[in-house]
Amino acid sequence: MSIFIDDDDNSTDTKKFMDYAKLSTVKYFNRGAYGIGYRVTINDLTKSKYNILSLNNTEQSINCGQLFVKLVPIFDNDNSDEVHDLIHDILDMGATTSKDFLNEIRIQTDVYKKTNTNLEAVCPPIVYSNIVNNTENTSRAQNLLSVMIKQMPNDENKLFLERMKRLYEGNNELKLGIIAMSFAENYDTLLNVLENTNNVAQKIMYHYLAVYELLRLYDVGYMHGDYHTQNILINTNYKYNNLEPLYMGRVLIIDYGLAFKNKHTTNNINNTPSVKLHIMAQEKQPQTRENAYSWWSYKWLIDFLHTEPEMNNNYDILKDSITNFQEQMILKINENYPGIITRIRSINESTNRGSVLRGGRAIVSNPLLLNEHPTTILKNEKMSNIKEPYTLSLNNTNNKSLSNIEFVQIFNPQNMNMNEIVDKYENTLQEGIVMLNNETKLGGNKFANRKSRAKSKSRAKSKSRAKSKSRAKSKSRAKSKSRAKCMYNSMSNT
Numbered sequence: 001m002s003i004f005i006d007d008d009d010n011s012t013d014t015k016k017f018m019d020y021a022k023l024s025t026v027k028y029f030n031r032g033a034y035g036i037g038y039r040v041t042i043n044d045l046t047k048s049k050y051n052i053l054s055l056n057n058t059e060q061s062i063n064c065g066q067l068f069v070k071l072v073p074i075f076d077n078d079n080s081d082e083v084h085d086l087i088h089d090i091l092d093m094g095a096t097t098s099k100d101f102l103n104e105i106r107i108q109t110d111v112y113k114k115t116n117t118n119l120e121a122v123c124p125p126i127v128y129s130n131i132v133n134n135t136e137n138t139s140r141a142q143n144l145l146s147v148m149i150k151q152m153p154n155d156e157n158k159l160f161l162e163r164m165k166r167l168y169e170g171n172n173e174l175k176l177g178i179i180a181m182s183f184a185e186n187y188d189t190l191l192n193v194l195e196n197t198n199n200v201a202q203k204i205m206y207h208y209l210a211v212y213e214l215l216r217l218y219d220v221g222y223m224h225g226d227y228h229t230q231n232i233l234i235n236t237n238y239k240y241n242n243l244e245p246l247y248m249g250r251v252l253i254i255d256y257g258l259a260f261k262n263k264h265t266t267n268n269i270n271n272t273p274s275v276k277l278h279i280m281a282q283e284k285q286p287q288t289r290e291n292a293y294s295w296w297s298y299k300w301l302i303d304f305l306h307t308e309p310e311m312n313n314n315y316d317i318l319k320d321s322i323t324n325f326q327e328q329m330i331l332k333i334n335e336n337y338p339g340i341i342t343r344i345r346s347i348n349e350s351t352n353r354g355s356v357l358r359g360g361r362a363i364v365s366n367p368l369l370l371n372e373h374p375t376t377i378l379k380n381e382k383m384s385n386i387k388e389p390y391t392l393s394l395n396n397t398n399n400k401s402l403s404n405i406e407f408v409q410i411f412n413p414q415n416m417n418m419n420e421i422v423d424k425y426e427n428t429l430q431e432g433i434v435m436l437n438n439e440t441k442l443g444g445n446k447f448a449n450r451k452s453r454a455k456s457k458s459r460a461k462s463k464s465r466a467k468s469k470s471r472a473k474s475k476s477r478a479k480s481k482s483r484a485k486c487m488y489n490s491m492s493n494t
Contacts, residue, residue, distance in 0.1 A: 017128040028157035035072040051424035052182040061184040072177035101177045107256040114220040118326040124181040141176035191229035209251040225258030228297035241321040273315045328402040
């Protein structure tokens with residue numbers, strides 16, 4: 001993960017990402033009010049230069065055969081209503097400031113490292129991130145959009161990116177934020193999985209897996225802030241516990257643009273899971289002032305709490321089963337690949353993580369609200385339609401031991417050189433984090449002056465922008481919008 005702002009960039013990690021994109025098929029995944037996501041699948045797995053490791057591995061997942069790439073319009077002049085309106089009119093989304101975008105990257109990096117002790121982090125690892133320029137002479141933003149357009153099928157989603165590229169051609173003040181993260185096969189949104197699952201017990205289990213990860217996030221000091229079911233990904237074929245095969249699955253949580261510090265972690269260490277979830281449901285996101293009682297996209301959490309009287313007991317069984325399975329896997333890894341876990345935990349505890357939040361800097365500044373109605377085109381074609389049982393019935397099966405054959409099938413079925421993989425995995429994680437430590441390009445007067453100049457105005461606007469897709473329509477704003485449309489029409493005709 002690296003940050004380069006307004007510099008021509010021939011760096012290794014940028015070239016690596018561009019080479020990956022040029023060799024991939026790009027498909028739309030989902031969108032929010034301030035960004036759009038794509039599934040980028042490399043066509044030749046041997047050409048991938050990224051390597052990621054977890055407890056469940058395939059050659060495809062280790063070599064990062066897929067990435068989730070999030071594109072975010074970046075605009076730092078909050079005084080320009082005309083450009084903000086233009087972005088909204090053309091893309092139907094808002095722009096994000098560089099500072100807010102970088103906060104999202106810092107938080108996801110911190111969450112990954114803090115929760116990756118047993119190679120099962122709450123979120124995917126970021127393998128590349130950047131803010132690319134859009135200067136008149138050499139626009140890396142337009143270049144990237146051109147590459148992605150070329151790799152997409154001819155459909156309405158390709159037309160959207162072409163429209164986005166024309167917007168950048170007409171306004172060189174815009175920059176493009178990129179976050180690329182590991183996105184293993186078989187993951188889909190919780191929304192899609194629930195819609196395509198008939199078995200009630202499985203549906204309930206998928207909710208348990210979701211709240212399990214939200215509670216892990218809670219315990220390391222964060223509230224997610226935007227936990228609708230499009231930001232929760234699930235792989236229903238993932239071996240994550242020692243429960244019956246009916247209850248397989250693994251959840252990852254993405255999109256940390258609205259995440260904020262959890263002020264309740266030290267209140268009472270004896271709080272039960274249900275109490276923590278009630279706190280989570282009631283806690284208002286600091287900028288949007290929304291919670292599960294005011295924003296329908298988060299209401300699933302309240303419904304879950306109201307319909308699961310045995311929530312604490314079932315959660316404890318699930319947690320014990322996951323913990324037992326991980327302990328057995330780690331024991332086998334230490335036996336078969338000595339030193340690997342120690343190395344990975346050393347990476348997690350490196351000083352890089354400390355620098356993510358160094359200097360007492362605020363975790364989130366003016367975060368923006370994602371679209372309350374995100375859409376997706378993915379469907380899980382292999383979803384189980386098991387009819388029995390109809391109710392969730394978890395039994396503690398921690399005495400089940402893991403055989404050597406099972407371990408190999410889960411951790412290294414292709415018999416890959418794991419010591420070599422860990423070397424590459426460490427490089428994938430560390431390359432950009434070193435650059436994140438050195439934020440000289442984010443300091444100085446450029447950002448300090450902007451913060452001072454726009455502070456009061458951005459605070460006044462953040463809540464209204466977050467709650468509504470359209471900005472307030474006063475007479476002066478209407479004139480700006482009219483000028484913006486004329487600008488775009490002129491741009492399209494040239």
